[in-house]
Amino acid sequence: MFLLQQLLPGVVAAALISGMIAIIGRLWNANSWMDAFALGIGYAGGHAVAAGWPAFPPSEATHWLPYLALLALFLGICDALLRPPWVLRVLIWILWCAGFFRLLLNAKFLYGWTLLGGLLWVIGLTLGAFILVSFIDFSVRHDPSISSLLVLAVVAGGTGITLMLSGSMLLGQLGMALAGALVGVLAAAALLPKGDDSRGIVPVAATLLTALWICGCFYADLPPASAFLLGLASLPALLLTALGKKTASFGDLLFRAGIAALPVLISLLLALHASPSLDY
Numbered sequence: 405m406f407l408l409q410q411l412l413p414g415v416v417a418a419a420l421i422s423g424m425i426a427i428i429g430r431l432w433n434a435n436s437w438m439d440a441f442a443l444g445i446g447y448a449g450g451h452a453v454a455a456g457w458p459a460f461p462p463s464e465a466t467h468w469l470p471y472l473a474l475l476a477l478f479l480g481i482c483d484a485l486l487r488p489p490w491v492l493r494v495l496i497w498i499l500w501c502a503g504f505f506r507l508l509l510n511a512k513f514l515y516g517w518t519l520l521g522g523l524l525w526v527i528g529l530t531l532g533a534f535i536l537v538s539f540i541d542f543s544v545r546h547d548p549s550i551s552s553l554l555v556l557a558v559v560a561g562g563t564g565i566t567l568m569l570s571g572s573m574l575l576g577q578l579g580m581a582l583a584g585a586l587v588g589v590l591a592a593a594a595l596l597p598k599g600d601d602s603r604g605i606v607p608v609a610a611t612l613l614t615a616l617w618i619c620g621c622f623y624a625d626l627p628p629a630s631a632f633l634l635g636l637a638s639l640p641a642l643l644l645t646a647l648g649k650k651t652a653s654f655g656d657l658l659f660r661a662g663i664a665a666l667p668v669l670i671s672l673l674l675a676l677h678a679s680p681s682l683d684y
Contacts, residue, residue, distance in 0.1 A: 411564075414454030414577050415584035422446025423588030430596035437484035440604030442592070443585050444477025447612060450581030455574060465508045465619050469578060469612065472504055476611040480604035497537055497607070501530040504611065508618050529618065536635055537610040543642035544603050550593045553602070554657055555641040555664045556609050557586040562668030563616055563634050569675040572624035575616060582612050627678045630671035637667035 422442040429438025448470040451457075458467030479500065483493065505526045506513070513522045543552045564579025589605065617634060620626030641664040 410573065411454075411577060411580050414450040414581040417453040418446045418450025418581045418584035419588040419591075421449040421588065422585040423591050426589045426592030427596060430592055430598050433598065435593070435598050435602055437481045437604045439589050439593075439602040440477045440480030440484060440608055442589050443605050443608045444473045444480070446585030446588055447473045447582050447608070450584055451578055454577040454581050465511065465623055466574060466578070468504070468507055469615055469619075472611055472615055473608060475504075476500075476608040477604075479607040483607065484604035494534075497534060498530060500607070500611075501533045501614075502526055504615065505529050505533075505618065508615060509622065512622060529614070532635065533610060533614045536614065536638070537606060539639050539642045540610055541603065541606045544606055550590055550597075551657060551660055552642060553586060553590040553593055553605075554661050555638050556605075556613075557583055557590055558661050558664045559634060559638045559668060560586050560609075560613065562637065562665070562671065563613065563620075566630050566634065566668075566671050566675045567616065567620045567624065567626060569672060570620055570624050570626040570630070570678070572620065572626075575620055575624055579616050582609075582616070625678065627674050630674045630678075633667040633671035633674070637664045637671070640664075 422445065425442035425445060426435065426439055429435045429442060432438065451470040451473070455466075458464075458470065460471070462468045462471065479496070482488075488496075509522065509525065512525075513519070517525065540552065540556070543555075560579060560583035564576045564581075564583055566576075567579050568576030586609070589602070593602065614635075617626065617631040621628055621631050641660040644660055644663065
């Protein structure tokens with residue numbers, strides 16, 4: 405019961421905010437960019453309810469997350485409205501990832517890494533994030549159904565639970581807030597399906613997921629293998645989503661969600677195995 409009291413306020417707030425904004429976007433036939441606004445504002449609202457609104461500039465990596473959500477939604481809106489060529493999109497995403505990874509890992513640069521070691525970490529993480537965002541983007545642009553949103557919601561929910569098992573209740577709450585925001589957009593898409601894609605969510609979802617995994621690995625006890633599996637979880641299901649039927653049946657949705665859930669479950673078990681014992 406205590407756990408639900410901790411989690412529910414942020415999750416419900418995020419879902420309600422994102423759901424209402426996404427419904428407005430669909431009534432306005434603007435879901436391609438309004439979904440980005442819905443997801444970013446929904447997460448920021450859920451973060452504020454769960455953990456309070458951090459001062460600026462943030463003093464800790466976790467406190468950057470709502471600001472990253474607001475900046476990423478701006479990127480998503482610009483991408484959906486302007487639809488820049490792919491070369492420009494790749495360049496923007498690489499620069500964006502390198503920038504926010506540097507922010508999140510500032511403490512490591514200051515107290516743990518050499519400059520060269522830190523740069524190698526940022527380059528490697530940026531490459532991984534680019535692979536993730538490429539799959540999400542391909543899936544969302546080629547499948548206007550709710551499949552991609554469902555897969556991302558499963559991954560975000562699994563991220564929240566895994567982070568809680570890894571010793572960070574705060575990060576777990578924030579992961580569940582992201583899942584709630586995705587569920588809000590998902591519910592709006594299911595109630596009011598539109599032919600246009602939701603490409604605007606891509607920068608927001610990818611930014612927040614990777615930021616949560618990085619914070620979990622470097623500032624909590626999230627096993628690197630769990631973070632890798634959470635990143636891997638969405639790829640096969642998103643690929644099936646993009647290559648599958650445009651209108652997925654209920655069975656198709658369950659199948660794709662199940663494919664995403666399997667690596668998530670393994671990541672949970674790894675985090676549970678690595679968690680500190682409660683014996684005294």
